[in-house]
Amino acid sequence: MLRIQNLYFKYPKSDFQLQIDDLLFNKGETHALIGPSGSGKTTLLNLIAGISTPHEGRIKYKDIEVSKLSEAERRGFRISRIGFVFQDFKLINYLNVFENIMLPYRINARLKIDLQVRSRIKLLSEYAGIDKYLSKYPKNLSQGERQRVAICRALVTQPELILADEPTGNLDPKNKKKILDLLFKYCKEEGTTLITVTHDHELLPDFDEVIDFSKLLSEDEINLRLNKTNTES
Amino acid sequence: MKNSFYLAFQYIWYHKIRTLILVASITIIIFIPNGLEKLITESEVRMMDRAATTPLIVGEKGSSTDLVINSLYFQDEKLEPISMAEVNELNSLGFGYCIPILTGFNARSYPIVGTTLDYLKFRNISFSEGKKMASLGDCILGYNVAEELNLKTGDHIISSPESFFDFAGVYPLKMKITGILNPTNTPDDRAIFTDIKNTWIIMGIGHGHQDLADESDPTLVMDNEDGVVTATAKVFMYNEITDKNKDSFHFHGQQQDFPVSSMLFVPKDEKSLTILRGRFESGEIETQAVVPQQVVRNLLNSIFRIKQIFDGVFIAVGFATLLIFILIMTLTIRLRKDEINTLEIIGSSRFKVAGILSMEIAIMFIASLAFAFILYFVSGYYVNTFIEKFIL
Amino acid sequence: MRGTSSSVLFLLIISWIIFSCSPDKKSNQQKEGNTKPFVAVVNYPLYSLTDMIGGDRIEVFFPEIEGDPAYWQPDEASIEKFQDADLILLNGADYAKWTGTVSLPASTQVNTSKFFSHRLIEMKGEVHSHGPEGEHSHTGYAFTTWLDMKNAALHAEAIKEALINLIPDEKDFFNVNYIKIIDKLNKLDSQLAEITGTTDELELFASHPVYQYLGKGYDISIISYHWEPDQMPFDESWKEFENELDHHSARAMFWEDEPLPEISGKLESMGVKVVVFMPGGNRNEFDFISLMAKNVENLKKGLN
Numbered sequence: 001m002l003r004i005q006n007l008y009f010k011y012p013k014s015d016f017q018l019q020i021d022d023l024l025f026n027k028g029e030t031h032a033l034i035g036p037s038g039s040g041k042t043t044l045l046n047l048i049a050g051i052s053t054p055h056e057g058r059i060k061y062k063d064i065e066v067s068k069l070s071e072a073e074r075r076g077f078r079i080s081r082i083g084f085v086f087q088d089f090k091l092i093n094y095l096n097v098f099e100n101i102m103l104p105y106r107i108n109a110r111l112k113i114d115l116q117v118r119s120r121i122k123l124l125s126e127y128a129g130i131d132k133y134l135s136k137y138p139k140n141l142s143q144g145e146r147q148r149v150a151i152c153r154a155l156v157t158q159p160e161l162i163l164a165d166e167p168t169g170n171l172d173p174k175n176k177k178k179i180l181d182l183l184f185k186y187c188k189e190e191g192t193t194l195i196t197v198t199h200d201h202e203l204l205p206d207f208d209e210v211i212d213f214s215k216l217l218s219e220d221e222i223n224l225r226l227n228k229t230n231t232e233s
Numbered sequence: 234m235k236n237s238f239y240l241a242f243q244y245i246w247y248h249k250i251r252t253l254i255l256v257a258s259i260t261i262i263i264f265i266p267n268g269l270e271k272l273i274t275e276s277e278v279r280m281m282d283r284a285a286t287t288p289l290i291v292g293e294k295g296s297s298t299d300l301v302i303n304s305l306y307f308q309d310e311k312l313e314p315i316s317m318a319e320v321n322e323l324n325s326l327g328f329g330y331c332i333p334i335l336t337g338f339n340a341r342s343y344p345i346v347g348t349t350l351d352y353l354k355f356r357n358i359s360f361s362e363g364k365k366m367a368s369l370g371d372c373i374l375g376y377n378v379a380e381e382l383n384l385k386t387g388d389h390i391i392s393s394p395e396s397f398f399d400f401a402g403v404y405p406l407k408m409k410i411t412g413i414l415n416p417t418n419t420p421d422d423r424a425i426f427t428d429i430k431n432t433w434i435i436m437g438i439g440h441g442h443q444d445l446a447d448e449s450d451p452t453l454v455m456d457n458e459d460g461v462v463t464a465t466a467k468v469f470m471y472n473e474i475t476d477k478n479k480d481s482f483h484f485h486g487q488q489q490d491f492p493v494s495s496m497l498f499v500p501k502d503e504k505s506l507t508i509l510r511g512r513f514e515s516g517e518i519e520t521q522a523v524v525p526q527q528v529v530r531n532l533l534n535s536i537f538r539i540k541q542i543f544d545g546v547f548i549a550v551g552f553a554t555l556l557i558f559i560l561i562m563t564l565t566i567r568l569r570k571d572e573i574n575t576l577e578i579i580g581s582s583r584f585k586v587a588g589i590l591s592m593e594i595a596i597m598f599i600a601s602l603a604f605a606f607i608l609y610f611v612s613g614y615y616v617n618t619f620i621e622k623f624i625l
Numbered sequence: 626m627r628g629t630s631s632s633v634l635f636l637l638i639i640s641w642i643i644f645s646c647s648p649d650k651k652s653n654q655q656k657e658g659n660t661k662p663f664v665a666v667v668n669y670p671l672y673s674l675t676d677m678i679g680g681d682r683i684e685v686f687f688p689e690i691e692g693d694p695a696y697w698q699p700d701e702a703s704i705e706k707f708q709d710a711d712l713i714l715l716n717g718a719d720y721a722k723w724t725g726t727v728s729l730p731a732s733t734q735v736n737t738s739k740f741f742s743h744r745l746i747e748m749k750g751e752v753h754s755h756g757p758e759g760e761h762s763h764t765g766y767a768f769t770t771w772l773d774m775k776n777a778a779l780h781a782e783a784i785k786e787a788l789i790n791l792i793p794d795e796k797d798f799f800n801v802n803y804i805k806i807i808d809k810l811n812k813l814d815s816q817l818a819e820i821t822g823t824t825d826e827l828e829l830f831a832s833h834p835v836y837q838y839l840g841k842g843y844d845i846s847i848i849s850y851h852w853e854p855d856q857m858p859f860d861e862s863w864k865e866f867e868n869e870l871d872h873h874s875a876r877a878m879f880w881e882d883e884p885l886p887e888i889s890g891k892l893e894s895m896g897v898k899v900v901v902f903m904p905g906g907n908r909n910e911f912d913f914i915s916l917m918a919k920n921v922e923n924l925k926k927g928l929n
Contacts, residue, residue, distance in 0.1 A: 051578060072582070079580030090575040094247030095240075106236040107581035107589075113236075137247075153579075325739075330732040350708060350730035366728045367704045428728040479698075479726060499732070 001027045001193065002048065002161065007057035009040075009047060018043050020057070023211070027160075028191040030184060030206070032198050035213025041197040045163045048195070049082055050074030061161070079108045083154030083192075085183070087166035089146045091138040091153075098134040101125065101152045111157065124152045128182060144175035151182060162187065164196040168203065176200060237585065241592035252597060255561065259601035260608070262554045266547040267605065268612045273540055275616045276624055277533050283419055284525035286356075288506055291315070291323065291331070291513075292495035294521045301528040304495040306420045306621065307336050307344040314492035315520055321489060323498065323518070328505035331496040335432040340392045340408070343378045346424045347432025353414075355499055358421060362386050363412025369434065369482055370474025372408040372427040376416040386410055389473075390425065392435050406435045407473035420617065433484060433491050434474075441471040441482035498522070536624055562594065660684070662791050665710035667721040668694045668906050670771040671737060673913035674781050675714060678802045679788050682795050686710065687908065694906050695720050695768055699727065712791050714784060718745045720768040737783040738770050745770070746837045769835045769904045773842030774814035774917065781806050809914045816921050817843050820928055827928075830869075830878035830897065835904050839879075848873060854884040863891070870895060877927040900927035 004023040010016065018040035025031055033041040046052040047059060050066050051074075059066040061081070069077060091100050101121045105111045125131040128148040130141075138146055147167060154162055164183065168176035180196075180203055187194045196207070204210050245252045283305050292300040293313040302308045320331045332355055335347035346352075350365055353373075363386035366373055374384060384390065392406045408427060416422055433439045471478045484491070500506035513522040566573070573586050664679065665686045666672045672687035679685060686706055690697045699707070704727050707713055715724055717738030724734075738745065746767040771777045785803040789796045821827050821843040829840075834849035848869060852858050858866075877898040884892075889899045902920045903909070909916060 049578070075580050075582060078578075084578060086575075090571070090578075092572060092575070094244045099243065103576075104579055106240055107576055107579065107585055324731075333731070349732070350728055351732045354730065354732075364705070365708055367701055367708075368728070369726045371728065430725070430728075482726065484725075 001025055002059070002061045004044075004048075004059050005057055007047070007054050007059065009043060009052065009054045011043075016040070016043075018047075020044070025193055025195060026208075027193055028187065029208040030187055030194040030196070032196050032204055032207040032210045033213060034198060034201070034204070034210060039213035041213055042165050045165055045195065045197060048161075049078050049084070049163055051078075075108075076110060079104060079110060079157065081160045083157060083159035083162045085147070085150055085154045085162065085164035085167040087169035089138075089150040089170075091146055091149055093138055096135050096137050097125070097130060097141070097149050100138065100149055101156050103153055104157050117156070120158075121152070121156060124155055127186075128152050143170055144172075144178065147171060147175070147179050148182065151179065155186060158190070160192060162192055162194045164194065166197050166199065168198065168200055176203065180206060234588075237588045237592045238596075240589050241596055244589075244593055245596055255558070256597050256601045256604065258554055259558070259598065260604040262547075262551050263601060263605035264608045266544060266551075268609055269540065269543065271609055272612055272616060272619045273536060275613060276536075276620045279418065279616055280529050280533065280620060280624070281526065284529040287497055287525045288500055289498040289510070289522050290495055290525055291319070291498055291520050291522045294519075297521065297523040297528050298532060300495055300521065300523055301525045303336055304334055304497060305525060305529075307346055307424050308621070309337075309344075312336075312494045314494055315496075316489060317491045317493055318489035319520055320493055320496050323496070323509075326509070326512075327501075328509045329498060329500035331498050333429050333493040333496045335429050335492065336494045338392055338432060338435050340390045340425050341382060342393075343375075343382075344424050345372070345392055345432065345435070346426050347429040347435075348426060349429060351499075352426065352497075355497065356417070356419075356421060358417055359415045360412045361415045363410070366411050366426070366428055368474070368479065369428065369431055370406070370408055370479075371411045372425050372431065373412040373414060374410055375414055375422040375424045375426070377422040378425055379410075379413040384410055384413075386412055404435065404437060404440070404472055406431070418617070420621075423617070429493070430484075434482065436492070438486070438491055439482060439484035441474065441478050532624065562590075566590065662711040663709070664712045664714060664788075664791070665707045666714045667716055667724065669908050670777070670905060670913045671714050671716060671780065671784065672908075674777070674806065675784050675788070677806055677912065677914075678781065678785050678799055680798065680802060682792060682798060683788065690907055692907070695722075697721065697723060699723055704728075712787055714787065716768060716770065716780075717742065718766040718768040718770050720770075735783060735787040737780045737787075738776070739783055740779040741770070741776055744776075744841075746841060767834075767837035769906065770838050771913070772836060772839040772902075772904060774810045774817060775842060776838055777913070777917070778807055778810045778814070781810065806914065810917075813914070813917050813921055817924070820921070820925050821845055823928070826874070828873050828875035829900070830866075830873075830875050832878060832880045832884070835881065836879050836902070839902070846875075847879070848875060852884075852888075854880055854882045854888070857885060857887060867895070870897070898927045900924050 002025040004020050006022070007018065007020040009018045016038060033044065035041055043052065047054055048061075048066070050069060053074075054067050057067070061077075064077065066074065066077060092103060095103065098121060099106070101124065102113070102117070105113045105117055111117075122131065122134075125134055128151060130145055130148045130152065133141060133145060133149075138149065141149065147170075151167075154164075162183065167183070168179055171179060183194055183196075184206060186192065198204075284301070287305060290300055290304045292304070293315050295313060299312060303312050314335075317333065320333045323331050330351065332348060332351045334352070336344055338345040338347075353365070360373075361376060363373070372390065374382075374390070379385065382390070388410050389407050390410060392408065394405050408425075408431065414421065414426075430439065471481065474482055498509070500509065510522060510524075512518050513520075576586055576589075577583065661682065661684045663686060664675055664683050666675055667687075669687060672685055675683070675685050688697075688699065688703045688706070707724075707727070707729055710733060713724075713729060713734045715721065715734055715736050717736040736742075748765050748767055771780060781803060785799050788799045792799075817839075826846065827844065828846045828848065829836075831847050831849045832852040832854065834851075836845075836847050836849070839845065840847040850858075850862070850866070852862070876896055877900050878892060879900050879902045881901075881903055883889075883901050884899060892899055901923050903916060905911070905913065905916045911919065
């Protein structure tokens with residue numbers, strides 16, 4: 001599905017470097033990336049999304065080698081296949097909830113706004129329980145509601161892969177559970193892969209897989225999981 | 234493009250007050266120099282037009298500017314009057330005819346212009362309603378006077394007792410409105426025209442009162458010695474001229490001694506004008522004759538000099554505004570870095586982001602231009618006010 | 626982008642509306658058609674003289690007036706006719722006071738007594754005072770100026786000059802007509818001078834004080850009364866008259882119209898002849914020259 005091999009990335013003018021020998025994310029599974037700050041979890045999300053490109057190694061999603069795409073192609077890849085959820089929601093304050101969810105369609109010419117999109121937004125907002133707030137602006141919503149809007153925006157393009165960077169980081173325990181349940185439920189229903197960076201260890205049992213960046217995976221484990229994927233497919 | 238416009242518009246609409254301040258500043262900076270230019274050009278055209286259609290103005294010696302301003306714009310410039318004798322004299326020369334003008338009185342703060350019916354013919358003003366004044370006590374209103382005071386034919390207007398002349402006998406006179414003129418876009422729109430004889434009545438030179446020979450009331454007469462009748466204060470002075478009391482109105486003294494502020498001279502032809510001007514220049518005629526075009530040209534030249542200074546100021550202010558605008562936009566983009574970043578992560582190109590930001594600037598500029606454009610055209614309405622307040 | 630273009634269109638429409646509503650409508654009031662110049666006059670002598678000089682080149686307007694045109698008060702329609710006239714001929718000498726109390730364009734007015742304004746006869750009125758301007762009287766002039774044929778000729782000259790100013794192309798036509806009239810007026814003038822010149826100090830009575838210019842022009846001393854031709858004077862008036870008769874050499878009396886037979890009879894019995902000398906201020910069956918000729922004839926008869 002999504003496989004990362006022999007990856008090496010380093011930020012210029014920084015000691016930080018990320019090295020991953022081999023990492024595999026299976027379709028429809030939920031993955032939690034944990035580890036101390038600065039261990040490269042968010043960097044990995046950026047690399048997968050094509051926002052940053054690795055110095056060495058390759059990132060392959062299905063048959064696409066993301067690391068070899070041009071910038072425009074990577075943008076196209078992002079918009080058509082990936083949904084993003086951020087810790088600070090990154091909603092646009094001057095757009096109402098409906099327009100915030102619609103945003104991907106407004107900023108990329110590949111996506112056309114039609115009636116289907118509009119009805120999907122309605123369905124998603126009902127699904128996320130924010131259908132009453134469609135005409136409200138983010139400043140009038142609670143933290144939990146804002147993250148639901150952000151999730152709807154991530155899901156509106158029907159992505160195959162959701163990259164969530166600490167989606168529950170700014171939420172109270174009750175909301176944390178709810179948000180994660182929402183994501184899990186959607187991924188299970190739609191067969192979407194979820195890769196989440198998180199520090200909330202109490203939530204980890206709910207994930208299909210937890211990847212700890214403090215002890216990066218050994219080669220044997222990788223092979224084991226590869227075999228498992230082959231058998232399933 | 235449509236989506237960029239939509240997002241840009243949403244941003245601008247969300248930040249209404251900030252946008253409004255920016256748009257207003259740009260509007261003002263675009264409008265003021267252009268509007269001023271228009272007002273001055275338009276004023277020049279109108280003033281020159283009015284001046285050009287008035288070949289010669291004759292009045293008492295003194296400031297030629299005051300003479301022209303008083304005669305063309307009915308402004309409250311105190312002019313030493315000339316007499317009707319001078320009007321008659323000029324008429325008798327056979328070079329053309331004079332239109333006497335007597336100003337200095339107001340009714341509800343609009344100037345009362347005492348003249349003859351020739352004035353309307355000369356200025357080619359037609360009536361929007363009613364007809365010419367017929368008898369003493371009648372008047373006609375300029376278009377704006379009627380509009381602003383909401384007066385119509387058949388209504389009355391009373392002259393104010395104050396005047397620029399030091400006459401003791403200035404009585405308020407109730408005048409009947411016989412007609413309203415069509416708009417002309419000239420000071421005629423803001424004037425009340427009446428027969429010059431009426432102005433003399435307002436001045437107290439002419440009046441109407443109870444018949445002193447009325448034997449039924451002997452208390453009217455204080456003394457009657459050798460046919461010299463001295464009336465008591467009981468004699469009722471009429472303040473309105475009606476069909477009933479019309480006959481009692483009379484003037485004291487010879488009409489040729491009555492005052493006139495100035496006169497417009499309408500020459501028979503170019504040659505007559507030249508000869509007449511020669512007579513004024515040689516001192517053969519003692520009053521002053523001015524060619525309004527020359528006086529207005531001089532007046533406008535000084536305005537143009539002031540305008541040149543203003544132009545320099547506006548260029549500087551415009552440049553400063555542009556710098557401030559750039560600064561604001563740069564700071565805004567810096568503040569919106571996070572938002573721009575989000576757009577790029579989600580899948581927007583830098584080009585698209587730049588497009589949205591440019592669209593915001595474009596909308597503000599177009600709105601400013603549009604407002605400046607509207608103001609520019611609306612300012613055309615205020616040319617006469619501009620002329621009155623800033624040029625004269 | 627559609628939004629932007631529609632806003633621009635909206636602004637254009639708005640400015641067009643503002644423009645089209647702007648009060649810039651100048652209308653020209655021009656005389657319709659190519660009709661004859663319209664000349665308005667204030668009395669019948671002027672009407673007659675103008676008609677004779679102007680002929681068919683002009684249209685002369687003299688309103689239908691009941692009574693003396695000198696004291697006429699025009700109605701609105703007449704005022705409008707005078708206002709719209711191409712030329713207004715005034716008699717001068719304060720005749721037709723109404724012209725001073727209505728609004729008439731000054732440029733079309735011509736005072737036809739302007740050539741003899743220094744010869745006008747002043748009449749003193751009542752002196753009174755009220756208000757701050759002190760003592761004053763309402764003085765005036767005797768106004769039947771045309772009864773002196775020399776004045777009538779100067780009226781005619783002023784009329785001719787005004788008509789030439791009005792239609793310069795018809796100068797010759799007007800001049801020819803004018804000369805014809807002048808000839809006749811000069812003849813009448815000589816006749817009057819001849820008739821009145823026979824006596825050194827000619828004295829005559831007048832039923833009304835309207836013959837000042839006739840008296841002044843032909844050296845006649847005139848004693849005036851206020852007698853109406855259709856009204857028998859009171860006995861007191863007759864007594865007064867009889868007294869006067871003793872002190873004056875006058876043995877004829879001017880009448881504006883034929884007096885009642887009993888008046889004529891009584892006068893005849895007193896040795897005073899009736900001389901009908903019609904001033905003709907108002908419309909009558911004669912033209913001015915014929916009327917004056919008739920008057921001269923009457924005077925001649927009366928003095929013989």
